[in-house]
Amino acid sequence: MAEKTSAAFTQPLRVLIVEDNQIDRRMLESMLSESSSAVSLRKSTDTLQGAIKLLDEYEFDIVVLDMNLPDSEGEDTLVRLSSKYPEVAIVINTGAYEDEMGLHTLSYGAQDFLVKGKYTAYVLNKALHYALERKRLERELTKAYERIKETQAQLLQMEKMKVVGALASGIAHEVKNPLATILYGVTYLRQQLNPADDKVLAALANMKEAIDRANGTVNDLLNFASTPQLDRKLEDLNALIEKSLSLIHHEIEKKHIEVFKKLDQAIPMITIDRNRIEQVLINLMLNAVQAAGEGGKLEFKTYSHALSGAPGDFSFLDKRKFKAGQTVVVCDIEDNGTGIPADSLSKVFDPFFTTKHDMGGVGLGLSVSKSIMESHDGTIFIENRSSGGARARIIFPSDAASL
Ligand SMILES: Nc1ncnc2c1ncn2[C@@H]1O[C@H](COP(=O)(O)OP(=O)(O)O)[C@@H](O)[C@H]1O
Ligand SMILES: [Mg+2]
Known part of the structure; x- marks a missing residue:
């Protein structure tokens, strides 16, 4: 020392x-x-x-x-x-x-x-x-002082996550059971009233959609609170991006968003839980769509990069996790939206931090994505682009392939 x-x-x-x-x-x-x-x-x-x-x-x-x-x-x-x-x-x-x-x-x-x-x-x-x-x-x-400060901040964050996790899983279970009852009731009414007045059917369809949304949030909470077993297999990240994009194409078309792709077909396969990473990609894509808004632009890039260890080369990566000589596989998701205000940048990964209360935002997307990326020994960043809008970046160690 x-x-x-x-x-x-x-x-x-x-x-x-x-x-x-x-x-x-x-x-x-x-x-x-x-x-x-x-x-x-x-x-x-x-x-x-x-x-x-x-x-x-x-x-x-x-x-x-x-x-x-x-x-x-x-x-x-x-x-x-x-x-x-x-x-x-x-x-x-x-x-x-x-x-x-x-x-x-x-x-x-x-x-x-x-x-x-x-x-x-x-x-x-x-x-x-x-x-x-x-x-x-x-x-x-x-x-030494800087190290202490850093460790203290990490401890505090871990402590916070533990409390939120425990609370969240308790609440999620409490909510899931009544939701199941309501869903059962709605499905039953839908069958009994068939064929009935259109307005009643529309109301039931709305109720069903609201239940699905609430159920999705509850599942997010449970995911966030638990450390699920990963089902890791060799996967092609580019294919997973295409699949995730197709799952949200509805949102993209509705808002007339233009999508640009620069996917490097030569990136190595990575060993990941495809459902979990799909969830991360969709969270990031939806955030980008919401930020870009009507007529906005999205850009997806993939590439691999051999870490040289030289100052300035991916120096934002945690040196304890990523070593020089290692190859990483990177996916950037960029939008030309509003970007993230400077005072929010440090909070976007906090559970329940959202600036979208009015759009039904819960603020779990990024915190769940972060824990998924960390369980894959990877990492996630968000920054503002100098040209406006935000860039979310996920990084996987490519030697995950040998796990
Ligand atoms: N691409 C982006 N552009 C601007 N702000 C973003 C972007 N992605 C995330 N954010 C900010 O981070 C917050 C947290 O995101 P997230 O955890 O996905 O929750 P939610 O989308 O439910 O608000 C958002 O409310 C928003 O303020
Ligand atoms: Mg989100």
Whole structure:
């Protein structure tokens, strides 16, 4: 976990001196050359712009900084350097009358401060090494803090899902039985009244449709709450997309939606539970149809991708689950709809989060899809496209084929 062990005082340093007072600068330079520490790189400049140029060109461990320069004054100098180069340790070189100010600088990202004329070569050397060590600890602390935050968020989410799951399955069972009774009654009336008045028949048909819808929601809830056994077989994702599309063609035609497909026929087969993945695809397709609206456009893409592990290459994937060298099979479902407001992006996978109350949305589609994708060792993302609309992406490890 530790980056490296504590730096010994003899570790060669790469030091940048930023000081506009010539005497002070010479003094620092000569102290650094006489001190016992080997300085492997030493550059000097008298302006902030000069410092930025050198920091861009060379790699330094530490900057000895006078904050009052011809082109930048006071704390601003420090803040600009420490925010632009967070990896570099900074030791402030202040005038004697600025003693209190020196202390202040620590809260602006400096690791230490020295008061001009009050230190020896030995003290300077020690201060630089201490500052470097402090910077290293600071980096580790930040990393550890980020890890803790991430774990805490995951735990909270798991806890939330557990409670919702337990509640949901209880309620679902309570609702399913009366629904079955109502459905039985409607079917019975339909038979008894046949042939009867059209209005009665239409009312019964509406009731039957409402029951089916409620039953669908209850099944979603039960799916969401349980971890069902998967029935995994080798499947062709492209064929499954075509099948899912055909199941919702009614919705697509009703809204005059144009569908574009770029399905790579060379993607490997994947080992999946076809019913479950069909459910994911339909959820995503329906969301896209609802977002795109009348006359909208949908686009489906499939492709496979070998993860290189290079920074920026599918770097949104969890490194614990997806390793470099692995091939993934990806399906993107894009729409040219409204997109997702920034403050909703982190909530769309929460159970019962919906912005479609008025259209009968329940907010389970994405949370169910997420749990299905995770049970397949895959993952799911939603983002806004830069050209407008949203992109849902599901990713499968292709080595699932060898399971
Ligand atoms: N393609 C999309 N475009 C815009 N918003 C979306 C899209 N997909 C999902 N959302 C947002 O995520 C919410 C949750 O989606 P979902 O879990 O499928 O539930 P529901 O569709 O029942 O609302 C939606 O209400 C919507 O606000
Ligand atoms: Mg939905």
